[in-house]
C-alpha cells in the first residue's frame with residue numbers, strides 16, 4: 001500500500017447522493033480475476049453519457065472525487081475501491097460514506113474524507129467554475145485546502161498512522177515477523193505438511 | 199477452570215496476544231480453490247510478496263469443474279478463466295495443486311481429510327464457508343474472505359475476534375434409517391439459521407461418539423447453516439482409526455506423539471460452555487427442508503407448515519415467501535411432494551459412505567419415470583472406490599447419471615443446474631432461492647431419503663419402499 005501524506009490534485013465534482021457500489025462498479029465486473037483493470041468499469045452506466053462529468057476533457061487527470069452524501073452504499077464489494085483507485089483517484093470527499101465502503105477504502109489506501117455538506121457545496125462551486133482549481137488533502141494536518149477554503153477533518157489516529165506509513169493489514173502483521181518465526185520454530189514435528197508424499 | 203476443545207486449540211495457536219488487539223493465530227493448513235483465491239494472489243503479486251508457507255497450502259479445483267466431458271475444453275468462459283488463473287497462480291507461487299483430471303482432485307473439503315491433511319488440534323482455513331467440515335476431526339476450521347486468504351498466504355496467520363462456545367449434546371441412539379444429515383437438519387431447525395452466530399459449536403454426547411468419521415463431517419459441515427463460526431467434535435478412537443495410514447498422517451514416533459497430544463484436546467470435565475443444547479437422538483426421524491433456508495425443515499412424516507402458525511412475524515413472512523417460491527401449499531403431507539430431480543453429492547454427502555447408502559437403496563430398483571438423478575462423487579478417490587465396489591453400475595442400472603467429481607449441482611456454477619420451477623431432493627447444504635439454478639426448488643435430504651425419493655418420485659424414506667418393493671431378485 002502506498003503512503004498517504006499529502007495529496008494535491010484537480011477534482012471531479014459529482015453532484016449525486018446515494019451513489020451505491022453497483023453504480024461505482026457494476027456486478028458484471030466482479031467476474032474479473034485481478035485487482036487491477038477496473039478503471040473502465042468505474043461509473044460505467046453514467047459514462048455512456050458524453051456529458052457526464054468524468055467524460056469532460058477538462059476533468060482528465062483529476063485525482064480527487066468530491067461526491068454527494070451517502071457515497072458507497074449497497075453491496076460490500078471491495079472492487080468499488082479498486083475501481084476508484086485504478087481510475088486514478090487518491091481521495092474521495094463526501095459528507096457521509098457507507099460504513100463498509102469507508103472501511104474498505106481506508107484499508108486499501110484510498111483516503112475517504114468526511115466534511116460538512118456546506119463545505120462540499122463550496123468545493124463543488126469552486127471546482128465547477130474553475131476546473132483547473134486544485135484541492136489539497138493534507139493527512140498530516142488533517143486538513144483540506146482549496147482556494148478560499150480551509151477545512152479540518154477527523155480521522156481515527158490508528159487509521160491515520162497506517163495510511164501515513166502505507167501499512168495494510170498484512171504489513172502490520174508482518175511487523176510481528178519475529179513472533180511468527182518463534183511460533184513456527186516450536187511447532188511439533190508431527191504436524192502435517194502439504195508437500196507431496198511418495 | 200477447565201477449557202473446552204475449541205479454547206484449547208485456539209490457545210495452542212496464539213502467535214501474539216496484546217491488549218486491545220485481536221489475537222493473532224497461526225494457521226496450520228490453508229486450502230485453496232479457484233473461486234476465492236485469484237484476487238488474493240493478485241494482491242500478493244502487486245505487493246511483491248511470496249506465499250509464506252507453501253508447505254502448509256494446497257489447492258484443488260471444484261466449484262466450476264464440469265462433471266461430464268472433463269477432457270474437453272471448458273465451455274463457460276468465466277469458469278475457464280478462474281480455473282486457468284488458479285493453475286497459473288499455483289505454478290507461479292509454488293503451491294501444490296490438484297487439477298481436473300488428477301487423481302487427488304475433488305471438493306476441497308473432501309480432499310483435505312481424505313489425504314490425512316486434516317488432523318485433530320489444527321487450525322484450518324479456506325475461502326469457503328463449509329470449511330467447518332474439518333471440525334469433525336477436532337480441528338478449529340472456518341471459512342474466510344478473499345482479503346483474509348491473501349493475509350494467510352502472506353503471513354500464515356490471521357487476527358481473529360474471540361468466539362463464544364456452545365455445546366450441542368445429542369444423547370441416545372439414532373433410530374434405524376436416521377442419519378447424521380437428519381440430525382444436523384434437526385439441530386438447525388431447532389436453533390435457527392442465526393442461532394449459532396458468534397459461536398463455535400461442539401457436538402458431543404453418545405449419539406455423536408457413535409457416528410463414523412464421514413458422518414461427523416456431515417454434521418460439522420452444516421454448522422455454518424446454523425450461523426456458527428465453526429463446529430467441532432472431540433477426537434477419539436474413531437478419529438485416530440480413520441487417520442492412521444493416510445498419506446499425510448504422522449508415522450512411527452510422530453504418530454505416537456500426535457495421538458498423545460490429540461488425547462489431551464477433549465473438553466475438560468469442569469469446562470463451562472456459554473450455551474448448551476440437549477437433543478434426544480431417539481426422537482429424531484428422517485428430516486427434510488420445505489423452505490428456502492436450511493432452518494425451514496420438518497420431519498418427513500409431517501406436513502408443509504402453515505405460516506399462520508409462526509408466532510414471530512419475521513418467521514411468518516419468511517415462511518409465506520418460502521412457500522410461494524417453493525410452490526407448496528400449507529398442510530400438504532411432505533411425502534406427497536413430487537420431485538423432478540435428485541442430487542446425491544457435495545461436501546456434505548458426497549463421500550463413499552453416502553454413495554454406499556444411496557446405492558444400497560437403489561440396488562434392484564429404478565429411478566421413477568420423469569425423475570432425473572445425478573450422482574456426483576465428492577472426489578476422484580471417492581469415485582474410484584465406488585467403481586471398485588460396483589456402485590457406479592448400481593446407479594446407472596437404476597437409471598441415475600454417474601458423473602465426475604466436483605461441487606456440481608450443489609451450487610450450479612458449472613452446467614449442472616435445475617431449470618426454473620424444477621424441484622430437487624438434494625443431499626447438499628443450501629436450499630436458498632436459485633442455489634441450484636435460477637428458479638430451482640431445493641429440498642435438503644439425507645442420501646437415504648434422496649435414493650428413496652428417486653425411486654418413488656416423491657419425498658420418501660427407505661422404509662416407504664418396503665411395501666412398494668419392485669425389486670426382482672435373481
Ligand code: SF4
Pocket residue numbers: 260261305306307326328544545546604605608609626627
Ligand atoms: S460442494 Fe457445495 S458447499 Fe461444498 S464446497 Fe462445493 S459448492 Fe461449497
